[in-house]
Amino acid sequence: MKAIVFSKALYSTWVYYSPDRILFDCGEGISTLLENKVFAIKHVFISHGHADHISGLMGLINIRNNAMGDHEKELRVYYPAGSFFVSELITYFARTNRNLQYELEWIPLQPGDRVPLLPGRHPRYVEAFATVHTRGEPSLGYNVCEVRHRLKPEYRELPQEEIVAMVRAGKKGEISETYTQYLFSYGGDSVPINPDLVRGTEVLLHEATFVDDADRKEYKHSTVWEAIEVAKKAEVQKELILFHLSSRYQWEIDKLEARIAELNTPFRVRIIPPGEIVEIE
Numbered sequence: 001m002k003a004i005v006f007s008k009a010l011y012s013t014w015v016y017y018s019p020d021r022i023l024f025d026c027g028e029g030i031s032t033l034l035e036n037k038v039f040a041i042k043h044v045f046i047s048h049g050h051a052d053h054i055s056g057l058m059g060l061i062n063i064r065n066n067a068m069g070d071h072e073k074e075l076r077v078y079y080p081a082g083s084f085f086v087s088e089l090i091t092y093f094a095r096t097n098r099n100l101q102y103e104l105e106w107i108p109l110q111p112g113d114r115v116p117l118l119p120g121r122h123p124r125y126v127e128a129f130a131t132v133h134t135r136g137e138p139s140l141g142y143n144v145c146e147v148r149h150r151l152k153p154e155y156r157e158l159p160q161e162e163i164v165a166m167v168r169a170g171k172k173g174e175i176s177e178t179y180t181q182y183l184f185s186y187g188g189d190s191v192p193i194n195p196d197l198v199r200g201t202e203v204l205l206h207e208a209t210f211v212d213d214a215d216r217k218e219y220k221h222s223t224v225w226e227a228i229e230v231a232k233k234a235e236v237q238k239e240l241i242l243f244h245l246s247s248r249y250q251w252e253i254d255k256l257e258a259r260i261a262e263l264n265t266p267f268r269v270r271i272i273p274p275g276e277i278v279e280i281e
């Protein structure tokens with residue numbers, strides 16, 4: 001997994017997931033910070049239309065037309081169907097960017113919709129899931145999914161030679177099953193995500209705007225502790241990445257990390273410090 005994450009609540013959030021050239025959300029500063037890497041992006045998945053998640057679109061769309069790079073590479077932007085803010089932005093771009101050299105496509109998505117990424121033996125796709133954020137502005141989270149094959153439980157104890165013999169005898173379909181592995185799950189802004197929607201994911205990016213529940217005035221965002229609870233219930237396999245932290249906690253990250261370490265979670269927990277660009281290997 002390789003990703004670049006930038007997130008500061010209310011200011012800007014964007015996450016570049018390089019294996020599939022996906023940008024999740026597009027807050028301001030993205031093009032300035034990624035520079036020519038913006039040409040690598042194939043798909044942009046917008047979680048919702050709040051300014052801190054879409055304010056970088058103007059720069060991204062224009063720089064792909066003007067900077068040094070492949071000006072004919074198409075760009076697809078997916079967003080929650082019914083988003084008022086994104087719809088207004090689409091109108092703006094249609095009126096002001098008549099001379100784009102590449103194809104720019106806007107695709108509305110509903111929970112459960114799938115976007116194919118890679119065909120082949122282990123096809124990959126992105127699946128949208130419902131999140132709860134603010135009233136009036138629809139929001140979505142996204143799973144990067146891979147279809148894999150494994151032996152059915154009743155065959156897993158058999159010696160290797162027997163398995164090989166069965167495969168040679170043309171029984172592969174009979175002894176194996178396919179399953180979907182979530183590789184990377186991005187929740188956008190939301191109150192705690194329903195763990196069933198990201199179950200077993202390798203890496204979960206859950207927002208954690210607040211540390212103390214008392215700081216939360218309206219129920220639109222999650223706390224650090226709620227996000228950790230979601231990751232535990234969802235049985236996250238490798239890592240929980242906490243983003244969208246309010247800058248009021250900027251100087252307390254060490255203390256927060258120490259408190260989280262005491263929980264001994266079965267997965268790694270990483271905090272994205274507000275305003276820092278973090279590269280994840």
Ligand SMILES: [Zn+2]
Pocket residue numbers: 009010013050052053189244
């Ligand atoms: Zn936000």
Ligand SMILES: [Zn+2]
Pocket residue numbers: 048050133189
């Ligand atoms: Zn928001």
